[in-house]
Amino acid sequence: MAERGGGPVVVTGIGVVAPTGLGTEEYWTATREGRDGIAEVSLFDASGYPARLAGEVPGFDAAEHLPGRLLPQTDRTTRLALVAADWALADAGVRPGGPAPFEAGVVTASSAGGFDFGQRQLRNLWSKGPDHVSAYQSFAWFYAVNTGQISIRNGMKGPSGVVVTEQAGGLDAIGQARRRLRERAGLMLSGAVDGSICPWGWVAQLAGGRISARDDPATAYLPFDPRAAGHVPGEGGAILVLEDREAARERGARRVYGEVAGYAATFDPAPGSGREPALRRAIEAALRDARTEPAEVDVVFADAAAVPDLDRSEAAAINDVFGPGAVPVTAPKTATGRLMAGAGALDAAAALLCMRDGVVPPTTKVRPAPHHRLDLVTGRARPMVVRTVLVLARGAGGFNSALVLRAGAADDKER
Structure with missing residues (x-):
């Protein structure tokens, strides 16, 4: 067996859930063609808020991708992350149970956790009482929930964690995963799927003072433009499969997209x-x-x-x-x-x-x-x-x- 640790770290699988496409190739085609995924918020009624546009992942039905037992215990964002992780592993040709459990880990990033789940349970608490609060509220709202649910679903018991550095988090998680591979982990799932398009999360984002209040998707988010006036929030992201290059070759990885250099x-x-x-x-x-x-x-x-x-x-x-x-x-x-x-x-x-x-x-x-x-x-x-x-x-x-x-x-x- 090739000895792991210290060698180049490569990406062998990609899973994408984005406002411009469910799945890597759908997203990439839309991105190359410049198709827009920004529109009026549909996940809640935002008509009374100063910002009303978002990038929402379209056509996502968690029940089509995940077992029913996971649905009551997960937020929308966690469901998106679980699906992205499934797709990344499939893209990398990693079969369920393939990696040794204690050699495979998960490092993701999050800025919000399961805000929508948390809001619904707090609303139940205020309006109906504590008997109507789900036991899953104890973890479904938490920043580390995506890492936890992905690792449980895939039997990954190796080095894992979560990074909370807002917009920088997705890159920080990949950097952390590379470090773990250099310390002789065998395979790491990393990246981030994030979003909090719900009233609670929306108010929290508005408080930062950087969200565009424009209603036209063509002019709402214009970086490096003289008309720049803030950004449009969105949901989604990507999960990547990272491996030591020699270990990837040894297992016969289908492809290498590139090196985390x-x-x-x-x-x-x-x-x-x-x-x-x-x-x-x-x-x-x-x-x-x-x-x-x-x-x-x-x-x-x-x-x-x-x-x-x-x-x-x-x-x-x-x-x-x-x-x-x-x-x-x-x-x-x-x-x-x-x-x-x-x-x-x-x-x-x-x-x-x-x-x-x-x-x-x-x-x-x-x-x-x-x-x-x-x-x-x-x-x-x-x-x-x-x-x-x-x-x-x-x-x-x-x-x-x-x-x-x-x-x-x-x-x-x-x-």
């Missing part, structure tokens, strides 16, 4: 300190970790906050590292909304598919402001050879994360 995270200084934001340091540290020069990066997937000051600081960090307009930049999340912790994981999935197919998806609806000096891919997808991608994510409160993904060697391609 570098990762770094930083935290911004306190407001008013006069010190610069720390995104640039995260980029530089991730490139060092990947032993990659800026000139080797083919595409940057931007965080794309659509808040003027945050857009300005992200553009400055990219330009400081790569040079003004020196690297193509894209933000396909303009078609899905910002999926909280799910956003970075979904961008990582898109980056891997971008390398597979040699095409950079567009940033829809945006007319970039010249002063940002970015080569933003807009209008339509851009065909090009892509070998190395940098994915960026920033979480509310000062979290910054950067992930470098690199295409696999020729013999790692689908056999």
Whole structure:
């Protein structure tokens, strides 16, 4: 048996649930074509709130994908995560019970937990009394519930955990999973599926002051645009199968999408300190970790906050590292909304598919402001050879994360 630990970590499976498609290929086709997944909120009546648009996963019926016993104990977001994990394992060719239980683990990220489940149970408590509160409320609302339910469903008893760093979480979870594989885990499920499109979660997001109040999906979420006025929330994300490269070869993995070559995270200084934001340091540290020069990066997937000051600081960090307009930049999340912790994981999935197919998806609806000096891919997808991608994510409160993904060697391609 090949010895694990310390070697390159690769992605062998992808599962996607997104506002632009259920399933990896459906999502990727819509993303390449620039189809929009933002519309009026349908999961609850948002007519009385200042923001009424969201990116919702369409046509999802959990009963079609999961056993009935799981439905009473899970929130919508957890159901989406369980399905994404199932699809990722199937894509990787990992059979149920395949990995040794204590060699397979799960690390996900979450910013909200099961908010919708929690709200319904609290409403029962207030209106009907404690006898009407589900026993599953004890864990269904919790940030770690996706990790727990995925690991139980798949018999994965190895190193597991949850990361809570808001929008940066999806990348942080992947970085944590890579660390566990280097410590000799055999296989890790990682990434994030997140969302809280319910009144309780909606109010919590509105309190952050970064949500767009526009009602037109064509103008509501416009990062790096002079009209930028906040983002549109969304739900969904991606779960990835990560393995040591030699272990993946040994088990006969169907394909290798790419290598998790570098990762770094930083935290911004306190407001008013006069010190610069720390995104640039995260980029530089991730490139060092990947032993990659800026000139080797083919595409940057931007965080794309659509808040003027945050857009300005992200553009400055990219330009400081790569040079003004020196690297193509894209933000396909303009078609899905910002999926909280799910956003970075979904961008990582898109980056891997971008390398597979040699095409950079567009940033829809945006007319970039010249002063940002970015080569933003807009209008339509851009065909090009892509070998190395940098994915960026920033979480509310000062979290910054950067992930470098690199295409696999020729013999790692689908056999």
